[in-house]
Amino acid sequence: MQLKTHMDYQTICRRVEATGMSCRGGFHPTQADQMPAAGQTVIIIGNSGASFWQRFRRGENPGDDPLEDWTRAELTSAANDLGAAVLFPFDGPPYHPIMQWAKKAEAVFPSLYGPLIHPEYGLWHAYRGVLVFADNFDLPAGNPAPNPCITCVDQPCLNTCPVDAVSTGTFNRDACAGYLGSAEGRNCLELGCAARRACPIGAAHLYSADQRHFHMRAFLDNYRRT
Ligand code: SF4
Ligand code: SF4
DSSP, rough: OOOOOOOHHHHHHHHHTTTTTTTEEOOOGGGGGSSSOSSEEEEEEEESSHHHHHHHHHOOOSSSHHHHHHHHHHHHHHHHHHTTTEEEETTTTOOOOHHHHHHHHHEEOOOOOSSSSSSTBBOOEEEEEEEESSSSSOOOOOOOOOOOOGGOOOGGTTTTTTOOEEETEOOOHHHHHHHHHHHHHHHHHHHHHHHHTTOOGGGGGGOHHHHHHHHHHHHHHHHHHH
């Protein structure tokens, strides 16, 4: 693909926001970043809060992986409009090191719960794609916020799970899925992971009950398929 030049961060963000997703910072890649698409500026795309979910839910979205299909369609369209290449976290194996790239693009940190934690969104966010531009353009200054886990005294994410599936740096997938599939696990299945909900960071960005249930259902279905 012939990539366009003379792009700027604000224009990209406006186009991405039309999908319900948002720009989550960017960086100028070096060889060490192992970018599979040639380009001089990388923008990370993610979601937080409800706008993305409302837009996804308005579509028909059939298929085994409706969220992946929707994400691919939306971001491919945006990338075509912007003259960018697009990469997805779910394409693989091998998978792109999007978590490493995200840490270069904005202030996110490994959490005691497991996934990257954002100082504002807490655990209620995700990365959905990467746009790669041929042009080298300016990026906004990063937010130098610290890792919230460092000052979290009670660490409720580690002592809330009823089957102790969550501990520092590890996740017992079998224990979690077993509980979710049981009658006792309906609370987690319907309302979302109790350990994740116990985290005090980013409460204003809590996913809707519908979205939390969707993700838990998808996790359980995927577990049973593999
Ligand atoms: S509950 Fe505390 S330790 Fe656990 S992820 Fe949230 S901020 Fe970090
Ligand atoms: S979904 Fe429930 S069982 Fe699974 S890790 Fe979270 S709290 Fe534990």
